[in-house]
Amino acid sequence: MSLKLTLLGSNSAIPSVNRWTTSQFLSINGCGVLIDCGEGCQIRLKNFGVRFNSINQIYISHLHGDHFFGLVGLISSFHLLGRKIPLTVFCPNGLKQIIDLQLELSLTKLNYELIFIETNPLEVNVVYDCDKYSVTSFPLLHSLPTTGFFFKEKYKQPNIKKNFIIEHNLSIEEIQKLKAGKDYVDENGEIFKNEDVTYNKSIAKSYAYCSDTRFCPEIVPVFQNTDLIYHEATYTSAFQHLAEERLHSTAKEAAIIAKMANAKQLIIGHFSKRYSNSADLLIEAQEVFPNTIVAEDGLVIDC
Ligand SMILES: [Zn+2]
Ligand SMILES: [Zn+2]
Known part of the structure; x- marks a missing residue:
């Protein structure tokens, strides 16, 4: 069993030279999944050696541009490269209309099937389940309907x-x-x-993706004892008021969530552009949850 996460983009809001906006590639039990799709995601896939045809599903957390502006470009490139296998996009209400309109007005008729499955931002739902892994969406607290996703490998009997x-x-x-x-x-x-x-005993690994959110401890039971958790940490506690006002989290709050969940490792990212480096954010998180690392574009975590 294997779970390997490649961070393609780790920034909030606006891409910078070294930090592009949010997207991640997860290889889970041999299957490829893209999580969020910030602008330029397809370049990042090439930069970090992820093959386009290894992506069978895309999970979009919410419709702020820094999480999905790369999607239509990627969908179009799949088409131009002759993709034939279907692509499923799990996403909030509204994304299908956006993509359909872009394809329609550019007179693009895809040569593969594009399937949209709407997530529910109000409740916990298993949105995908196969013999290799399952995916559960869960509500987050943000300024737009937003879900996180919990990816769990299936245990293979010995x-x-x-x-x-x-x-x-x-x-x-x-x-x-x-x-x-x-x-x-x-x-x-x-x-x-x-x-x-x-x-032939195997251990089922799991990964919790907590996208943009205000501190939200109610979600923890969904991913209790997870191996790996990504949690946004837009601010340090010095800007707690901004985190509350703009419905984001501090590094300390991200660490509290990881600790409550008894996670093995935490990745923090999505930092505000006010931070020229991540040192203060990391120190703050590690005070609560020592096994914290900072998201960097290109970072690969092999569970
Ligand atoms: Zn964001
Ligand atoms: Zn957002």
Whole structure:
């Protein structure tokens, strides 16, 4: 099982030379997913070696331009490159009309199927579920309808050693118990540890993407114990009033969310342009949640 995140853009609002606006590429159990699609995302994909045809789904958190202005360009490039496989976009209400209008007025008839699935910014919903992973959208608190996304790999059941099955003449029920992680106890009361009789065990990894939001602890149960969490941290606590007014979070608040969730690692990003470097933001977050790193364009995190 593998979960690998590539940060394509990590800035808020306006792209700068080294920090482009928000987009991320997640490779989850062998499948490719794009999360938000800021302006110039397709250049970033090339910069950081992500193949266009590895993207099968796109998840858009909300309709502020720094999170989706790269989408129509990417959709158009897929078309020009001869894409045939369908593309599904999970997004808030309104994005379909925007893209449809741009395609219609540019007389573009896509040679692949473009599917839009509307997210609900008011409740927690499983928006995608297959045998490899599931995706849950959850409400965030921002100035536009906004959702975060929780990506979770599916746990693959282990195999049981063949000779053990034969020697102990295991029933279907006993096999199922072993696959579920239980130990085996034979008729004489002898205990066989699960790890001694199974192999190919896998660990299901998970990633929580918390896009633009005011501090929102109600969402934590959705991604409790996640391996990795990205949380916006537009300001330091010195500008708490701006975070509240503009419905963003401070670095400290992002760290509190990670701590409450018992996450293993936190990435903070989406910093206000008032910060020429991220040192103060990182220090503030690490005081609460030590295993915090700063989002940088091109950063790859392999869980
Ligand atoms: Zn933003
Ligand atoms: Zn926003």
